Amino acid sequence: MLSDLDSLMRSRELDAIVVPMHEAMHPSFRWLTRGAKVTRGYAIKRIDRDPVLITYPMERDEAAATGLEVRIESSTTEDYGEFYDSALRGLGIAGTIAFFGNAPLHLYHGVFEALASRGWKLHRANGEDLIQLARKRKDAHEIAAIRSVGERTELVVDRVREVLREVAIRGDAVTYRGESLTIGMLKQLVSSEVARLGMIEDHETILSQGADAAVPHSRGDARAPVRPSSPIVLDIFPADKTSGYFFDMTRTFCIGPIPDALREMHAQVFTAFTRARDAMRPGTPASSYQALVCDYFESLGHATTRSNPATTTGYVHGLGHGVGLDIHEKPSFQLTPSNRDLVEEGDIVTIEPGLYDPARGLGVRIEDTFVVVHDRVETMCRGGYELEP
């Protein structure tokens, strides 16, 4: 929330924050400018005041559409030290400034030093992204935007279920309406439905099967025929085309006879999922839920990245992450000494435990997106966690 940013700026004694945008839209710029569709610009946030957007003449309509105060720069610069010095002075800013967001390294090498030599006091972030911290708790408008993406994401998952329910299986061969069904055909269905429902696939949807499903971030092999008795992991995280907000959910399906080992793995993952979900409360360390799930999986004899950081078998990733204009936001659930992120009211988080066994071609992950309310977390999904599509 923007009000959280003012508090953060006050505690760090910052007078202004600059978030530049050079072609590549970064969520921090998008958030601060209320989604300005410009191709280059600079968002400047003064403490306790609304952001100002500096951009170029061609972008003036989209800049004005944000409702923010807009300053138009008619010439482009190659000396960003001079540019920022003049822009900041033009806005009456004095004191300490900080830069956040992503920027091209070849343009910003030495810019902070140049500003310092012109008398500016630069905040040293030391890895702390104040915009990311302020974006952590969502306001009602953001929660509604994410809920809307969630409802449409469920419709896409429904379509995949429908196809998987309708297949004909003969031996290892799987056909859908007479055609051999491939992972690529399911991926294509997901892509069309995502677009039809006003969303974008910012990253490729994970639709992976068997040995691919056993590697958490494998996107899956489009040419692979869909097989019976093998896990099919659908991890889908589209964003709304206009608002830019993401949603994230994962289901693991299996068609045909379900192997016992897969059934058991799925039951264990589902238990981890419900334990983390039912335990989670605002005001508590996010890492404690990663510990809870590691405890559970280790008690069953599985390796985890806590018991063996290099393991690729067992529970090999974090429990979840915040979701917003980035697919991965605060809080972090990482079990590292430096992670002091709390689960807080207003956070939107995923819970997504998984188990992986590359040697046996098995992988299961279950994930919902949740909103953290005053005394618990509420799923934004409809349920339907079974292996049967």
Add this chain to the structure above:
Amino acid sequence: MLSDLDSLMRSRELDAIVVPMHEAMHPSFRWLTRGAKVTRGYAIKRIDRDPVLITYPMERDEAAATGLEVRIESSTTEDYGEFYDSALRGLGIAGTIAFFGNAPLHLYHGVFEALASRGWKLHRANGEDLIQLARKRKDAHEIAAIRSVGERTELVVDRVREVLREVAIRGDAVTYRGESLTIGMLKQLVSSEVARLGMIEDHETILSQGADAAVPHSRGDARAPVRPSSPIVLDIFPADKTSGYFFDMTRTFCIGPIPDALREMHAQVFTAFTRARDAMRPGTPASSYQALVCDYFESLGHATTRSNPATTTGYVHGLGHGVGLDIHEKPSFQLTPSNRDLVEEGDIVTIEPGLYDPARGLGVRIEDTFVVVHDRVETMCRGGYELEP
């Protein structure tokens, strides 16, 4: 081309280049890693050797799929000075290094100084992006990828033409198959077709009409009903979902009776387009074609950003740009003293002159994507430049 990067590194006396990637995929990382679908990683290019990809255990399959040498880091760091020092030494690198690509400012503040204090010699880029320069000339594989996006982009434009040809016009009311036609319906059609054809809309397609069309980067108003006798600018620049290569083309349409002022504006823009196209040769300064088009438009009495940098009426933007994994690449056609970009064989460029008159609600732009061959430029489009859809 990668071989151009080696030449550039040699001339700048660089031993290695680092391109980091933190969640937000940057084209320079994508190019150097042949499209690695990882969520975090570091591409390291040593002179005269193939790039190495450093990434994390969960990303190992997608990293291996690139065919590059991969190093897996099992722990994450918060001290990037230490991380790069160790990673570069681990690869046997010594001498001068440079960083390119986009990176989060809160993580990289002070990292170059920290590396310098550990004895590394850091290249000062002063605004020059060597990866962008190396990406300028395309190899046959890249040209084929862009051509493929172009063919599919034309199919999407065809669909918009078909709808515009089929409309019924009564007074100011435009209907398609009995329904009032809005700009939003055309945008939705574009989105679905782009997705169906295996492409993504990385930025929102420009589909703007009348007063919106008079502002080059206005995306258009989805709620606006389509009107007769008004320019409709369709500027479409999708990317292939897998390869990431863009294409860019613009057509200006008008349904119903065409006003004389629009007809004349369109004829002038088309003349500028053909003059620039027919004049363009490899080995010449790109800015000279911006000058050529400014000469022509000014001779007709139009303002240009050369005659008046702040004008919003007349010819208010650059003539074109390179196209590749970024929608805006080298060469630049900007008419600035510092722009010394040449048009070179292997470049893929757009030519896109336009005229704008916000006061009269008129705007026209015509754009093709071209490949620069040894003695001219060849369009990658099919033609069909008329106002009539």
